[in-house]
Amino acid sequence: MGASANASGAGGDRVWTVLELLKWTTDHFASKGLETPRLDAELLLAHALGLRRLDLYIRYEEPVSPDVxxxxxxxxxxxxNERMPVSLLMGQKEFWSLNLKVTGDVLTPRPDTETLVEAALARLPDAERGYEILDLGTGSGAIALALAREKPRAQVTATDLSPRALAVAEENAATLGLSDSVNFLEGSLFEPVLGRRFDLIASNPPYLMRGKAGELAPELAHEPDVALFGGDDGYSVLRPLAEGALSQLAPEGWLLLELDxxxxxxxxxxxxxxxxVEPEILKDLAGRPRVVAARCPGP
Ligand SMILES: C[S@@+](CC[C@H](N)C(=O)[O-])C[C@H]1O[C@@H](n2cnc3c(N)ncnc32)[C@H](O)[C@@H]1O
Known part of the structure; x- marks a missing residue:
């Protein structure tokens, strides 16, 4: 089936089924070098149809209307052609089983960041304790909202330099019924929480080197620079976070940083x-070092 068949086009009187459209699009995406052509085709067709992806499987033989x-x-x-990420085209991304709104103002949450959430939960074992938690650089709110969902008694503070990112995170909190559990504050690094101490500080800061921008996947051009780049060496946010953490942690409190x-x-x-103390390097699902954890000494 050649491109001239125009499977996705509204024109023409040929009837296209769900399965035929998926096959055509998968081939098209593969020819353009996309990494997950079938998955992308399924997600986008389900989105156009207003269905969940799994619903497609029982509708393979159904015709798709010209409007859709x-x-x-x-x-x-x-x-x-523009290499827009699927998450942005759909306006949403699932993270830790939470459906999060994403826009061009936030980083799309990545599966790697679930490694950080898991590591954080393992360090918050007491179900009854009202842990004080900080998510610094919250973006869509992914980490803060996952922790708030899992630890209903915790007081979660989520900060970001970007007011537009915070607006998305606050909307996600409201949609998930978690607005009362998370306090959102605007500002750089520890500035919005100076003088406070936390049982756990989690952050997935921008850590890419600006000089490497040209080597990155074209999809990243659709995400905010402030969410991606940590200055020329990649450490412009990681370094002050590492240096400032001790005075923001409660005794025996944990710092968890996602990084390259x-x-x-x-x-x-x-x-x-x-x-x-107790620095530890934790690996992501692909076995790569992804999170560094360390804790404040006891009193
Ligand atoms: C890599 S994104 C992570 C977003 C989200 N936490 C996640 O894991 O999906 C980094 C976030 O840090 C924010 N940020 C960048 N520099 C910052 C700074 N100096 N202080 C606070 N937040 C910052 C960005 O606006 C962005 O939302």
Whole structure:
């Protein structure tokens, strides 16, 4: 089936079934070098149809109306030609089983960040305790909302430099019924919480090197620079976080930082130099160093 068949187009009188459209789009996406062509095709067709992806499987033989095909064609063009991430085209992304709204003002939450959430929960074992938790650089609210959902007694504070990101995070909190559990504050680094101490500080800060921007996947061009780049060396946010954490942690409180695998040893070293103890490097699902954890000494 050639491109001239225009499977996604609204024109023409040929009837296209769900399965035929998926096959055509998968081939098209693969020819454009997309990494997950079938998954992307399924997510976008389900979105155009107003269904969940799994619902497609029992509708393979159903015809797709010209209206839906027109919507789908527009999505296919944005995905294949402009390399818009599927999450942005759908306006949502699932993270820790929470459905989060995403826009061009926030980083799309990544599965790697679930490693950080898991590590945080393992360090908050007491179900009855009202832990004080900070998520610094909350973006869509992913980490803060996952922790608030899992730890209903916790007081979660979520900060971000970007007011537009905070607006998305607050909307996500409201949609999930978690507005009372999370306090959102605008500001850089520890400035919005100076003088406070937390049982756990989690952060997935921007950590890419600006000089490497040209080597990154084209999809990243659709995400905010402030969410991606940590200055020329990648450490412009990680370094002050590591240096400032000791005075913001409660005795025996934990710091958890997500970072690039190449940065793990360096940051673990800074944490020890800064007075934190028990530094540990945790791996993501692909087995790469992804999170550095360390704790404040006891009283
Ligand atoms: C990599 S994104 C992480 C978003 C979200 N926590 C997640 O894991 O999906 C980094 C976030 O940090 C914010 N940020 C960047 N520099 C910051 C700073 N100096 N202080 C506070 N937040 C900052 C960005 O606006 C962005 O939302």
């Amino acid at each position: 095909r027109a919507r789908y064609r527009a999505l296919i063009g944005q995905r294949a 695998p190449s940065q793990a040893e360096t940051v673990a070293g800074w944490l020890e130099e800064g007075g934190l």
